[in-house]
Amino acid sequence: MKYLLLLSVISSVLLSAELSPRSIIEAGGNVQQIVLVEGKIIAGTSAGTLEIFKMDDASKLSHTVFPKIKDFTGDEVAPKVFSVDMLDKTLLAVVQASSGSRELYLVEEGKPKVLIDAHANLFISKAKFVDKNRILVALLSNEFLLWDVKEKKEIYRVQPSSSHFSDFALNETKTMVASSSESGEITLFDALSGKVIKVLKGGNVDNVYKVDFKKDAILCAGQDRRGIIYDLKSGSYDRFDGSFLIYAGALSPSLHLGAFAFNEQNDIVLFDLATKSKIHTLKGQKSTLNTIVFASDKELVSSSDDQFIMIWRLP
Template structure:
């Protein structure tokens, strides 16, 4: 069975088109989070800097630098920025804080304020805007919460399971979220109420590193070398088997294509979700992948645990 799987993978790679990046964007620190909103990339790094890159102008148009923090040796160091987002004039940054805590910052019209930190006792792992007044947050304990920025209070805080949190993804209108964890089970919830809607499971039996959600489909990147695409409507899924741990995943806007960080060379394999046909292999990423983004029908961006963001053009 294993030999047959390897043969199928080899045949798929033969018939797919190999592509190299058309551009490399070098940052000042290793990229941890990459978010695409409109024609801009929001980039969080381990150098304590969040940069805004304008895709149409091909340049960085804004940078926010956070104050240095003390490490365990009491030396000053730049905080890692784990999560970034934007909504209108507001920019969100979830960063490393003192003594192992996380800080949530919001910049509004050029003014940066800390809204959550050490005093709130929250093991925040990821945060994104739901709207201009609400932030959806995933905790390491696999709890999710909705925070009201205007009234400075938690609207709800729900425990999904006892498994460790891995990632979450929002749908296009931010009314639903899918949360992935180390069990391989994925939880679909209503972001306004925290109500559990459906469980998506069966493909992954181990930790899901990353998750994507587009056009009623959810894609997973698994530690068990399995990538999957679920239909949210009925929970059915298709599997994609890789020769290495799958660290990242991305879906294009209509979910007709899925991209996986596919092997130990950090190549990206792109499949059609209707036929499971491998159509592209993107070659040139330098380190372990953390984000894959489809910008439009032909353009993609990817980042890994280094200073380089790759831009790709599909043919």
């Protein structure tokens, strides 16, 4: 019995261990956002670059530089790359333009091409591929438009909430969208029609900085220091209280784990979602976390408001 008790204590300590990153990548500028596609880390930076790294060995695969813009004083500066995505070999980027506007780019074979230019006067916050010919575009006004790449026009435009836009995530089949805003509510709508399906509320009472959407679960990272995970079938939620503003979060592919940027030290805390217990604390990011993404239940990647991207391996 004593040996069993000792084994249980040792197992508990190991499971709740503090972990350091397996690899650290230094990007060419402060990282604005990352995505993970087919073992590749795609990063947009404040230095006007879109950089791709191989997750296995952290080596750089490609480096795209966007044209410089003029700031409000007339000086030439590198544009920030606010949002990135990848489908097959085509890259997508939301890039800062002159006079505070933004442009949407496609990058094929290393060559950037403007898809929506600054003259459209669209203040784009985030964009993601729905398929190779349709892109979901979110505006700061919390309007969403589905853009037809071939026809170069909007298929629809909707405003799921009157509150200021924060984030959105597509589900794994890219058929549904979970959108967050300053209200704390999550609006679920059909990606191809824009029709609102459901509004989730009660979990957060303030701005939801980030959302993740896996299977029938939606994770919310809140300004109210609440990490919320909604069950779409029942509408119920689990709540994880942090000690600081929760700027980022993610769900593992199997929904076994949830990760949150949990404190002022920029630690990432991992929870076992079945038991609601903390199992790991990931230490290493020095600045405010902006993205967490799982590659599998054993690996994840994070970035913060500096040039460092970290790859983590779980025991």
